[in-house]
Every structure is written in structure tokens, then in C-alpha cells.
Amino acid sequence: MSEQSPNKYLKRVTVISTFGGLLFGYDTGVVNGALAFMSRPDQLNLTPFMEGLVASGLLFGAAIGSFVGGRIADNHGRRQMLLYLALIFFCAALGCSLSPTAEVLVGCRFVLGLAVGGASVTVPAYLAEMSPSDRRGRMVTQNELMIVTGQLCAFVLNAIMGVVFGSTAHIWRYMLAIASLPAIVLWFGMLVMPESPRWLVLQGRIGDAMDVLKKIRNEKQAVAEFNEIQDNLATEKNLEKATYSDLTTPWIRKIVFIAMGIAICQQISGVNSIMYYGTQILTEAGFSTQAALIGNVANGVISVTATFFGIWMLGRHGRRPLMMTGQIGTMCCLCAIGLLSSLLAGAEVLPYIVLSLTVTFLFFQQGFLSPVTWLLLSELFPAKLRGMGMGVTVLCLWLTNFCVGLSFPVLLSSFGLSSTFFIFAGLGLLGLLFAYRYVPETKGRSLEQIEKDFRDGSQGEEVHAAAL
Template sequence: MSTHINDQGHAFLKKIAFSATFGAILFGYDTGVINGALPFMSRPDQLNLTPAREGMVASSLLFGAALGAFFGGRIADAKGRRKMLLILSVIFFLSTIGCALSPSFEVIVAFRFLLGIAVGGASVTVPAYLSEMSPVEGRGRLVTQNELMIVSGQLLAFVMNAILAVSFGEAGHIWRWMLSIATIPAVCLFVGMYRMPESPRWMVRQGRIGEALEVLKKVRDEKQAVAELEEIQTNIEKESSKKEVKLSELGVPWVRRIVFIAIGIAMCNQFGGVNSVMYYGTQILQNAGFSTNAAIVGNIANGIISVIATYQGIYLMKSHGVRKLLMLGFITTMICHIIIGTSSLLFSHEAFFPYFILFMTVMFMMCNQGLIAPTTWLLLSEVFPMRLRGMGMGVAVLCMWLTNFVIGLTFPVLLSIVGLSGTFYTFACIGVVALIFVKLWVPETKGRSLEKIEEDFRAYGATDEEKAKQYIERI
């Protein structure tokens, strides 16, 4: 369904994206800041962390995020996307303060876990909200702004880490200031979402038809708003016999296929190794030969290229299908993995080697953040039916965060056992599996409404008798 948006509608959509994606900035900042904070946090006069405890501090957020993603999706289905984001903003603020003031290892792990719940909830709710607010033609661009703001948050973390480390590195407590900066976007998220409307699709499900139409009119012309409202209502009426969303519904054959695809996409995204660079980029560059401060500064390059690449990814999705971009992303990142692994075997003692590894990690981040990451979040926000979107995304992103947790916890061990080359060869092998998975299972969603995507999935799982009945009904 083609949708015309006037200038006022474009302006309102920009306000929606600007407000909601503060949740994505917090997602990015809170996952990226630990990269530079850990070396200072681990000092004997601070929290005196061992390597194992460093891993716990870094990964406790990821475990919390897994739970936050799963339960956050269900709460968003029940209470609404807007209200969920307001709740998350408060959790972000309070847990950030708790992390910054933590007096011990146990306390910071607890608050990082709580912070992770907010991060996980935002990782599900923000793209779902943006997807449901946007028209068909603009959905890819609007939803992928979520990924743009995630990488912008990570870049902000890397820049602030470098500035504080270089300027005040002698002050052991500088890590507390690194962490506390996240309170600012938390306040912005609350203030921004307080003024934004609820998702029209969620309001239709609650019987608030008039309010939903008014929201649609703000981002579509009136004729298209009415047509889209009717499409949403028709889709919801098909499911009216099921009043309560149950976890068992994810086992319905056609829904099970969606869940399998979504979980596969989510896990492939993480096993590609992107967050090993985000969380342990300092260690990777130190392993290649950089000093600690040089490694922290070098991480800024990864942050900058991530932002640039995400912009490029948004542009590419205007003219290319998301499935094609996802496949290209796994091919190019796999090539980067092989080059890093091979160069580590052949040139590790050369003077240029640290700079070459920095260059290749930047190339890897460019391919991942420009091709894989934005398409992953877009697909996850598109493939689930409306009434199961929160729960379905919760399950998929739960698996994503658990995979992320495993990578965050085991990467230092893998690096110490098999070295830089073995680690990245492992990622390359996973890339082959991911490429095959996308080729065989992932559908193209470009240019199709959320309701049309759902209809096609339903048709795929229908029996011949059901398909014949559906055909007759259409006639």
C-alpha cells in the first residue's frame, strides 16, 4: 500500500524517531562504555577486579538484557509501547546512578544487571514502536534509525572514554564519570516520550479506534490513514477469537517458522563477533601491540565507522532488499575475519601489524554495522504478527542477548587459548553457517506492509484445503 506523507507528517515522524531513539542511544552507550571503564575500575585502589570479575562486570548487563528483552516485550504488549519506554527511562536513570556510585564488585554487578534489564527492554520496544508508527515506504529508514542511534551511543561512549582517560587518567575514580554520563539521555528519553503518542496499532487492539485514527492522520494523508486503519482492524478481527496472548502460540506451525527465522537472524548477528570488538576492542588492540591508552583512543575509529556505515545502510535499503544486504554483510565480514586471522599468523611480529589490525577491525565494523545490524533489527520488527510482536521479539532478542552474553563471557578465554588468528577463524566459520541460513530461510520484506507480511506467513503454513478456502474468500 503506497502512502503519501505531507511535510507536517514528515516533521512529526522525525519527532517520534528523535524521542524514541534516546532508548537506542542508552543501549549503545551502556554497552560501549565498559570497554574503556574496565581498566580504571580494575585498579587496586578502586574495585580491584580480577580478569574473571571483569568478565562478570561486562557480561552481567548482557544477562539482564536477555531477561529485559523477553519480559519487556510482554509488558509492552500489555501496557503499550510508549508507557514501557517511560518506565525504562526511569530504570536507566536509577541504575546508572547506582553503577556510578558502586562501592564494590557485588554492587556494580547488581546494578549492571538492572541496567541490562532496561537495555534489553529498549532493544525490543524501540524498534517495535518505530515499526508500528511508520508507513510502508518509510519503515526501513525509520526503524534503522534505531541502529544508527545505537552505534551513535557507542561512539559517544568511546569518545568520552578517550577524553576522560587521556585528560584525567591518573584519577582512579574516572570510571564513575564515564558511567554517569548516561543519565543525560535517560532524562531526554523520559521527556521526549512523555509528549509522544501511543502506537496506533496497539490502540486499535485496545479498542481506541478514534485515537488511533488521529495518530495515523498525523503521519499520513486522511485517505491513506483511513485505509490503513481498516487494514489494521481487518487483521485484528481475524485474531479476535484469541483474547490472551500465550507463549504456546509461538508453537503454531506458521508462527513457529517466524520464530525460527527470527532467532536464527538474531543469533547469527551476535556470533559474527561484532560485540567482541565493542566490549573487548581495547584487549584486541592491546593483543596486537597497542598500549592501553592508544587502544582506547583507537576504539574511536570503530565508533566513527559504525555511524557512517549505518547511514550508508539506511541509504542502501532504499534501493536494495534487506535479504540481499544481509547476505552481502555475512560474505564481507567473513572475508574480514579470514584476513585478520591469516595476518595474525604471518605478520604478528611486524611493526605495522597493530595498525593493520586496527584497520581490519574498522573494515569489519563497516561491513557489519552497514549491512547486517540495521537489517537484523528491521527484520525482527517486521516478521512477527501484531498481537505477538512484543512477545515474539522478546523471544528472539532474548536469544540474541543470551548469545551476546556467551560471547562477552567467553571471548577473553577464547582469545587466550587459540589466539587472535584462531578466534577470528572461528568467527569466519560461523559466517558460512549464517550465510547458508539466510539463503535458505529468510524472506524479503521490502515494500510490503506488516499485515501483508503476516498474510504471506499464514499462507505458507496453510494446508491445501485452507489455501483453497482463502482463495474462495478473496474472490
């Protein structure tokens, strides 16, 4: 392989590894349009509860995949884990498309979720460990960009296939099968990607770690970062091999509490009620199925556009103000949907108002809240526990996601559009209060400096000062 500049090599690493995020996005977003077709009486004839189970079966698998995947990534390496995940993505996507019954589909979606959960932990950790501190925010949030790009691809393909081939009985099977294609790219791409230098140092592979650092840094930066990694690991020798009991160490327990809270707050904002059930929301507001599929593309477009904006904002502003801005913006949009859905029930203008508000909601979610969430989760844990800690944290994220995905169609069917969104607005207020009180500022600090702040107890004092 010819020599490349560190910047070009890092771009290559980022593009290839974030195909895991693209798969994450497509597989979570494709159900949005596919549900309308698979629910038909001549297909799987799904009840509202079964619709929730089909959508959330993946999310329950993702909860388990994130929990187990972090430990596997710690033991076998970030690169090797992504190779495993590519194979699962490929096989499970084909299994979903060929499912003869709803029960088999839920099972295949569960297996697919194992890969989604593993990718949600491994890709951000891999990018955080490969990136220099001054570019970590931009690189890690590239994964969030690929997630929403995957969702946009799902929405666009759903709309095209639904409008052009909507009369075809099994169109939903083709929607689900397309997810196997990016999995092939991920597998072949990761074959030529390097392992994380921090993981290599943990394994005692010092020469390999330095070789990787020289590819992704200039000579001076490579030596300085290598020394910092070694110095930091020297302070953790008393931990020896990381175990889950290490997460109960007081200063690490504090990180776990904050990280779990950040993960839960991102989900209770209600974002995935729109990403999974946007078509149903728009049909409930008054659109036809085909019009809802087309309108839902706007949600995907704004998600991608807002993520670009979020990446730009992360380079200029701290994590805390962006997270709180996202919580306030999403909460206001949810309140507006709830209020106007009640006041304008049955009006011809209502579906267009709801669509404009879901687009605004996703601007705040994907431009502020989601990029900060994944970046913070990749930053907070010490190197020796990063995979394990993110596994536990993202487990909470996916379990919360599962509860939202399973309950939303039932809530919509039982209470209607207005009351359902008021419920999520109330949960968003709790998320805002948590961010204000507990979320630390990590911008401008190396991963080793963040760890030292928590170890010394100074991080808590800074959060308290910021809250005041």
C-alpha cells in the first residue's frame, strides 16, 4: 500500500468504519415505510402491538448487542469486531427479507439488532481512539452523519418503491434486502483498516501501535500521543484485566451514571418515534400512505442536513450548551405537535403542519442532541474500560429505545396523536434537567485528560460551576 498523508489516511478510516453507522441507520429506518406494506391482510396482517414488536425486536437485539459487543471489542479489537458485525448484518438482512411469518421476521430483526447494537458501541469507540483530540468531535460525529444518511437512504428507497411498485405484494421484502449491500462494503473495507493504537498498547503490541500512530499522525504527534497513552495506562496497572466490577469504582461509577443518563435522555426525546413511525404519524395526521412516504423523505433530508450543521457546531461550541439547546428545541416541537393536533383535528392543513414540526424537531435532535450524545459516550470512559463501559451505557440507550419503539404504536392507537406527543414532551423536560445538572464539558481535552479529571474528582466541580 502506498504511503498516504495522515489526514487522507484518517479520512479513509472514517469512511470505511462508518459504514457500520450507515447499516445502523438503514436497518432502523427501513421499517418506517415497510410496515405499511407488511401489515396488509394479504401479507403479515400485523396488529398495532405486532407492528411495535417488529420495529422494536431489532432494538431489543441492539440492547444485547451493545452490552456484549463492547466486551468483545475490548477482547478481540475494534477492527475484528467490525468484521464480525458485517457478516451478521449481511445474513440477518437476507433473513428478514425472506421471513415467511411475522414471528420469523421478529427473530431475524432481533439478530439484525445484535449487529446494530455492536456497531453503535464499536464504531464511536474506534473513531475516538483513532482521532487526534482537536478533531475527535468531527470524526466521531461522522458516524452520526452516516446513521442519518442510512435512514435517509431507507426513506428515499421506501418512497420510490412504495409509489412505483406499491401494488407489488412483496415490495417490503425488497426494502429489507437492500441492507445486505453496505454490509459487503464494510466487510471488505475493514480487511485493510488498522487496529486502534490504544487497543494495541493494551495488548502489549507496542511496535504495531507506533506503526499505526505514524500513519494517522505526524512524527512528533505520534511520539507524544504514544507516551501519553503509556503514561495513562501505567496509572491503571492496579486494575490489571478489566472486569465489570471495575465499573463500581467510585470515580468510574460516576461516569457510568452520567453516561447512562445521557443515553436515556437522547431516547426519551422521542426521536425514534418519528424515525420508526414517521409514515404512521403522517397518515394519522391526514396524509395518504403514498403521500406520507414522500413526506417522510423530508425528515431524512433534514436529519442529514442538521447533522452537518451539528458537526460544524461541535467544532465551535461546548458539549453542554449544545445538548441543552437540543433538549429545549425538541421539547417545544413536541408540545406544538400535541397542541395543534388537538386544536386542528380533521383540518386539511394539519398533516402539513405536523410534517413541518417533525422536520423542525429533527433539526434540533440531529443538529444538537444526537451528535453530542454519541461523542460524549465515546469520550467519558477510560481506555481500559471504554468498550465495556460503552456496552453498559448503550445497553440502557437501546432498552429505552426498545420501550419507545414498542409502546409508540400502542400509545398512538390508544390515546391519539396529541396526548402521545405531550407525554414525550414531559419526558424531554426531565432530560433537560439532567443535562443541566450533571453533564460535564469535555471539549478541548484529550481522552487521558478527561479520565484524570474524573479520577481526581475535579470534573464534578467543573460541572457544578457550569450549572451555576
